[in-house]
Structure formats: C-alpha cells, structure tokens
Amino acid sequence: RKEVEQDPGPFNVPEGATVAFNCTYSNSASQSFFWYRQDCRKEPKLLMSVYSSGNEDGRFTAQLNRASQYISLLIRDSKLSDSATYLCVVNESGTYKYIFGTGTRLKVLA
Amino acid sequence: EAQVTQNPRYLITVTGKKLTVTCSQNMNHEYMSWYRQDPGLGLRQIYYSMNVEVTDKGDVPEGYKVSRKEKRNFPLILESPSPNQTSLYFCASSLAQGYGYTFGSGTRLTVV
Numbered sequence: 313r314k315e316v317e318q319d320p321g322p323f324n325v326p327e328g329a330t331v332a333f334n335c336t337y338s339n340s341a342s343q344s345f346f347w348y349r350q351d352c353r354k355e356p357k358l359l360m361s362v363y364s365s366g367n368e369d370g371r372f373t374a375q376l377n378r379a380s381q382y383i384s385l386l387i388r389d390s391k392l393s394d395s396a397t398y399l400c401v402v403n404e405s406g407t408y409k410y411i412f413g414t415g416t417r418l419k420v421l422a
Numbered sequence: 423e424a425q426v427t428q429n430p431r432y433l434i435t436v437t438g439k440k441l442t443v444t445c446s447q448n449m450n451h452e453y454m455s456w457y458r459q460d461p462g463l464g465l466r467q468i469y470y471s472m473n474v475e476v477t478d479k480g481d482v483p484e485g486y487k488v489s490r491k492e493k494r495n496f497p498l499i500l501e502s503p504s505p506n507q508t509s510l511y512f513c514a515s516s517l518a519q520g521y522g523y524t525f526g527s528g529t530r531l532t533v534v
Contacts, residue, residue: 344520355512355525356465399465401523408453408472408519409480414464 315339316402318413326421329390333416335400336382343405345376345383350397350415359385359398390420424449428513428526435503435533443498443529445513453516454496455480455523456488458509465512471496472519503533 317336325331337345345362360367362374362383373386387394400413426447435441447454455470457480467480471490485507487499496515500507510530514523 346522348523353510353528355528356523357525358522361522403520406519408455408470408478410455410467410523412457412465414462 316400316411316413318398318400318416320414321417322419323416324419324421325390327390327392329420330386330388331390331418332384332386333398333400333418334382334384335413335416336380337400337402337411338381339402339404340378340381341405342381342402344403345374346401346403347372347374347383347385348399348401348412350399352397356399387418390418392420392422394418395420424524426513426515426524426526428511428529430529431527432530433532435531437504437533438502441500441503441531443500443511443513443531445496445498445526446494447496447515447524448494449515449517449524450493451515451524452493452518453521454490455514456486456496456498457512457514458482458507459512459528460509468498468511503531505533507531508533 347359348356349359350356366375371388375384397415397417399415456468457465469488471477513526516523
C-alpha cells in the first residue's frame with residue numbers, strides 16, 4: 313500500500329459545481345497535513361493546511377478523519393481557474409519527512 | 423518578496439559532467455529540502471536539511487549530494503549525472519517541522 317494515495321482523476325466538472333477529493337494515508341502517526349495546488353510545469357503552491365477540527369478558506373474546505381486515515385478537500389462553486397492538480401501532503405510525527413501523493417487532476421469546464 | 427530561488431531553470435548536460443543546482447531562500451527558514459518530480463511517481467524527496475550543517479537522506483538520495491553551509495543556501499550537486507536523473511527538480515523550504523513548504527520555480531534537467 314502506498315503511504316499516501318490519491319485518485320489521479322481527471323475530475324471533469326462544470327463551472328459552479330462542487331467537487332471533493334479524498335486522500336488516504338497509511339501511517340497513523342502522521343501529524344501534519346496539507347493540500348497543495350500545482351499548475352502544469354509549475355511549482356506546487358500551498359493551498360491550505362488541514363487541522364483536526366477542519367478548516368475553511370473561502371470556497372475551499374479541508375477535513376481530517378484520523379480514525380479512517382484520510383483527508384479531504386471540498387471546492388464549492390468551481391471556477392475555470394481552479395483547474396490544476398491537487399497534491400495531498402502528509403508529515404510524519406517527529407520527523408522531517410513529508411510524503412506527497414501523486415495528485416488529483418481537476419478540470420473545470422465552461 | 424519572500425521566495426525560494428532556484429537556478430538554472432533549464433539545463434541540458436551530458437552524462438558524467440558534474441553540475442550544481444543552486445537554491446536560496448530569503449525567509450530565514452530552518453528547513454530546506456530537494457525533491458524530484460517524475461510522471462506517475464509524484465514528488466520524491468532527495469535530501470533535506472534541518473539547519474546549517476545538518477542534512478539527511480530522503481527517499482531517493484543515490485547520485486546526489488547536498489551541503490548546508492549557510493542557512494539560506496542549499497545547493498544540489500550531481501557529481502556524475504546519468505540519464506535516469508533527467509527530471510524536474512524542486513527546492514523547498516519551511517519555517518520548521520510541521521509547517522508548509524514554499525517551493526522554488528523548479529529546474530528542468532535533461533541528461534543526455
């Protein structure tokens with residue numbers, strides 16, 4: 313089993329739709345969780361950290377489910393500019409090891 | 423502007439010719455790391471550094487060297503590049519363990 317797994321997609325959704333991605337992780341000792349956005353051939357950019365209580369930033373909501381070992385990202389009212397690859401990142405507790413998922417590709421269609 | 427600067431952006435080289443990719447951050451971050459990104463494999467960690475003169479291997483360190491003589495700089499050295507090191511390389515830094523990364527713009531390396 314991969315340490316961090318994501319559905320590669322692509323998820324093709326119309327503008328205005330709500331879309332959700334999940335990411336599962338295998339190490340129950342994982343401590344910190346993040347979602348990054350990566351545009352084609354560009355560097356990943358931090359979208360949001362994921363806190364135990366869940367957090368929201370505008371149209372984006374992140375949730376953590378420790379019992380089932382997954383994190384999720386919900387995007388409401390999708391925009392064309394949301395088209396990108398979304399990377400899930402997990403940091404193991406007490407280490408400097410950050411493990412990246414291979415990403416979920418989102419295409420928002422006009 | 424807070425940033426991580428990598429150079430060069432693009433590099434084509436021949437097998438066996440030593441090269442260095444530079445990385446510098448201006449945010450006084452403790453933690454720096456190098457990743458390579460390959461299709462279908464995602465981002466894989468090569469080396470990381472917790473602070474000056476403290477470095478450790480990531481998941482794919484073979485064929486690479488690093489050094490951290492100053493807090494802001496973390497160069498990646500390929501002593502004898504081979505074609506399987508053709509990849510997109512990213513340098514990243516973060517304030518400390520558990521914080522998110524800031525990435526450089528990437529270096530696309532081709533070894534022929």
